[in-house]
Amino acid sequence: MPVIPLGESIPQDTAHAVSVSLPTWQANIGYEEGQDWVMGLMVTGYPRFFIHKSIDAFARDVAAAFGRPDQQAMLFATASAARRCLEFMRQRVSPQVSERLSVVDLALDTSKDISPLLKQLSPTISAVIFPQASFSVAKQYWQHTGDGVSSRRAEFSHGLFKHGQLIAIKEEQSHTPPEKLIRGPKRYSRTAAAAAAAAGSARTNGSEAKTVSSSENPEEASESSRFLEERFGRNLDLTQVAKARSAIRRRIAGSLSGETDMNDESTSQAKSNSRGMESLDETDVLLYPCGMNAIFNAHRALLATLGSYKSISFGFPYVDTLKIIQKFGPGCVFYGHASSEELDELERLLKDGQRFLALFVEFPGNPLLTCPDLKRIRKLADEFNFAVVIDETIGTFANVNVLQYADIVVSSLTKIFSGGSNVMGGCTVLNPEGRHYRLLKQVFEEQIYENTYWPEDILFMERNSRDFANRVKRINTNSEAICEILRANPVVKDVYYPKYNPSKPNYEAVRLPDGGYGGLLSIVFTHPQQAQEFYNNMDTAKGPSLGTNFTLCSPYVLLAHFQELDWAAQYGVDPDLVRVSVGLEETEELQLLFQKALAAAEAVSIA
Template sequence: MTVPMPAENDIEVGETIPFMTAHAVSVSLPTWRANVGYEEGEEWVLSKMKTGYPRFFINKIIQQLAEAVMEKHGGDDEHAMLFPSHAIALRCQDFFIGQDPELNEQIRIVDLVPAAEKARSEDLAVISPRISAVLFPKSKFSIAKTFWQHTGDGISSRRAEYCLNLFSKGALVDQASIDKTSRLCKGPRRYQKKTSIDLTNDSNGSNGAGEAQDPTQFVEERWGRNLDISMTRNAKLGVRRRIAGSLTEDTDLNEALKLEKDVERTRGVADFSEDDVYLYPCGMSSIYNAHRNLMSAKGSLKSIVFGFPYIDTLKIVEKFGPGCVFYGLGSSEELDDLEKRLESGERFLALFTEFPGNPLLMSPDLERIHKLADQYDFCVVVDETIGNFLNVNVLPFADIVVSSLTKAFSGDSNVMGGSLILNPKGKKYDLLKRTFENDYEDNHWAEDSIFLERNSRDFVSRIERINTNADAICNVLLSHPRVKQVNYPKHSPTRSNYEKCRTPNGGYGGLLSATFYTKKDAIAFFDNLDTVKGPSLGTNFTLRLTLRDTGSLWGIGLVCVLGCRSRSCTC
């Protein structure tokens, strides 16, 4: 059966972005009205959504697995939230009780593991298909969703797909009552095939082994370019080496693995290597676990959130600790106020900031923040997602650097990932290193790691293109009489702070925002721009745009320029 492809940018409300991608991390919201409808929970939008950003919209495959688990292990008035490990499920249980102590006896954990574990195959040992289900009263779903959204530690849709296959065949069972006679299923067929790193498909659309593929699988796997699942450990090592900054040009996995561990890095910090890089299920998970481990290492102190942050960063320090001091502008005047607090004796756990910030693209003064941190004994956590390490080097000014790999690092909008790196020259490095080594669980699902490695092979050339395109569009908007303001690091009043961290060949990134004089013009711009539109920054085709209407301005358009692979792009 031939599946018709839509026009390049004509994707209906609620369709996946990219089109026909089962594990897409973005969804089409093609008009201003659709965005407003989504934010306000209007049924005409929500009812059409096939997917959404995974922390906000629980993928339908995950929902299917949760329903199957509930049917077998739950009660009529219970619901389930799924996590990749028992430790995370325990943290979810603790969060429930912290929010509502009366739930103490009503929260249960069911650990599901492969039956007959001793007989499992080598591939399953690599994949480790385990899930831990937290069962709770249906009426308390909002508490579970809060934990899922803010921590980012829920299971991925690919893990759910694999485990649903096992569970439906009785091969994923309650650890408390393992049936050792259960037959172990090998999971979805694509986990069983053997492919080379760059296998080319034949004219019939097969995967090179004579096996016809489902069209959505064919689109997502990109003509057999994925590694075999047994290469998961190498794929993760390759990703960590790229994040460490060892690669200065597009590189496949074989080349990445040939590099020596102590190869010269672009991060500019002595003794830094991939050993100080930790992978997490998504960017928010890396932020949540940074905060959690900092409290474990230094005690339960308030934090500082400096600059206008991604909202979940603020929620993490508010909901999972004693709170924070919030400096929303990230200005020098606010640093003056912070310094006065410190001089008066106030003490803090850490300062969380983004470089640059979203959506105003202001760059905090990391040099001054670093000096204050050293003087007054707090840690600095910098989110480099928007800037990315090819454009800016923030590690010398931070104790911890976090990033969402879901965005530009991946680019294909079909996999989640996050990274956390420690600065080996930071004053608290030894303490933090011990803490993370004792606590860390690698919960990045095997096939997600395979996709992430594949997608990031051309990261270097994509960032060069992204920088060029964003700069060009910024210049167009700056010259337009209906645009009131354009926010971009190159034209920001905080550009000098950005330049202190800009790498020798770095640009100014792919994100910019524009404010229009009238809401009517903002709507007209949004609705008539011939691009795919949806949440997330993780696409590599033409450009992607979302919007924010602050209420205090006539309209603000948040534009993300993410490369030009479109045959019709004229950037």
């Protein structure tokens, strides 16, 4: 396949793509170091690490309207999320900076005639306003939690903002003396006059440009109507959103198969539950705008349900999962090898009286595809009363059944469940047979869960996931074929894949009768130069993410742990590891691509 140019979206020409092309080893290093020759070409980036340009444009306008010239804005879907970010920042900035933090909440201008489309969508945006020097702190919260707005929500809401239909309804600046309050433009204040004013013009040279209410300007009102009709009339049939949401949840619960006709009221296409629990239904599945947001809220719910105790991070984790349990709450104990010896050590701590909130584990782990002993973990959890949270993103419920050992299963739907690399999503699944189920469900329903999954994202996710099970089967087959080629090559030192790892028995214990070993594998070469040459000569898409319908390669450790490579190496994670997410291409075609790249690696002259 043709090489996708540096900085272009993956897939190409996709406005809301999840990945971005970093086609050479040096480009990945340049990205991590923020070098201009890479950053200047970035059309997009992986969401949560790279602020999408639609989000950035909206944030700039909000900051210009409500902040000072040296301030920025971070956008969230709800007021509560913005205030969590505000609190996170206040704990990490100086008192002087804290005084300059504020929140503005935007909602529909109810003084105007609102279309049925807008009434149903009822879009909201809450922005944290902060000094530019504090951006890195705000970015930490945004990246770790996944609470930020989706690019599609931002794009739509920005249009409303510019057309005067999304206005500020509340502005909060807690603990700030009245004389130091940072006021937004008067046209945004919640008075009868301001409610009729438009919210579109940005501040220019410190002064406010005059805006005219769209209700007073027929041409602007007509433009606004056209915006809604053209942007969403063809793409977003809101009558289908509730059905699509239900279809996704049933598909995740394992009770929906095949294509789903959203217009067919008589066909539910339900089947017996494939997760082995008759009592599991779609109400036990909660949808989130991304996988990390599902993990973040699972942690919040556990703290609210079981108390403020440390958690356990078991196995080498995805970077932000560890950050969540380290930074939000009392912290964690980290076991990076997912070994039986570490379970022995944990058991000694538990028998000595130490109490924990929950154990967080990926199955398999990323990037070494290690599979921990879930049966033993469940036994310890039951004996010592802690919860178990299993991230099944890589294993996928089409291959493995891990819910039986979990209190909560979390997953990034962005990955293989979608496959299209053009929409984000996440979910939690509550085990209805778990000992904490009743309390957890109550806490989620009454305190934690907010429906922040943007309707357009829901529709894309539902369409993408219809053939999920069949795609997984094909990818399983392709992955095993590629592993055989890699394992036979002399320059390959290790291939990490559940079928071949020492922890295979733990995988087999939960593998479904027709399940395979997944689409993710990692390669370590004999010499770093061979890894680089292999990567540079792989004629596939190359960038962050996994679970795409097309094969996607990444020097994962460089991207995820660039500032902590020595730390990662302590847990057997090689800094030059190449991670491959295998796609749906023809098996023979993929084999040829890998053989070509391996030949380039073999040709490297090692001094």
